[in-house]
Amino acid sequence: SNGPQTPTLGLTVIVVPEGFSLKARGGNVAPGCNDTGPGLALPKKGSGGSGEYDYEGLKKCAAKLKGLSPDFAEEMSVTISANPQIPYQAIISSMDAVRDITDANGKKQELFPEVNFGLAR
Numbered sequence: 001s002n003g004p005q006t007p008t009l010g011l012t013v014i015v016v017p018e019g020f021s022l023k024a025r026g027g028n029v030a031p032g033c034n035d036t037g038p039g040l041a042l043p044k045k046g047s048g049g050s051g052e053y054d055y056e057g058l059k060k061c062a063a064k065l066k067g068l069s070p071d072f073a074e075e076m077s078v079t080i081s082a083n084p085q086i087p088y089q090a091i092i093s094s095m096d097a098v099r100d101i102t103d104a105n106g107k108k109q110e111l112f113p114e115v116n117f118g119l120a121r
Contacts, residue, residue: 006071007025007069007071007072008025008071008072008075009024009025009065009066009068009069009072009075010023010024010025010026011023011024011062011065011066011075011078011079011098011112012024012078012079012080012081013058013062013078013079013080013081013094013098014080014081014082015053015080015081015082015083015086015090015091015094016040016082016083016086017083017085017086018040018043018044019040019041019042019043019044019053019054020040020041020042020053020054020057020058020061020094021040021041022041022042022061022065024036024065028041029041029061029065031043033057033060033061033064033065034064041061042054042057042058042061053090053093053094055093055094055096055097056097058094058097058098059097059098059101059111060101062078062097062098062101062111062112063101063109063111066111066112075112076110076112076113076114077112077114077115077116078098078111078112078114078115078116079115079116079117079118080094080095080098080115080116080117080118081117081118082094091117095115098111098112098115099111099112099113099115100113
């Protein structure tokens with residue numbers, strides 16, 4: 001289609017040792033997942049980043065970003081990147097987290113079932 005460009009979210013999740021860094025619409029998603037700006041969108045739980053990755057937070061953040069515009073409703077793809085030292089299981093769990101979300105009525109809603117994997121440089 002050569003018509004007007006539909007805005008895209010272009011969500012990228014970068015798994016880093018300290019947590020999740022997110023990029024959307026060409027900008028860095030700031031801590032708290034409400035806005036763009038500097039910082040780590042979702043630090044690990046626990047003090048000093050020693051805890052677990054916040055997969056539930058990642059799921060909610062992905063859903064929130066997707067819900068920002070009706071234009072994003074049909075967008076199904078996400079890119080997940082990770083540094084080489086990230087445990088494989090953390091990457092798999094991240095993919096699972098952004099795939100779908102269960103709404104208040106217990107119905108599954110697709111978020112980003114099409115995952116592209118890229119190694120972060």
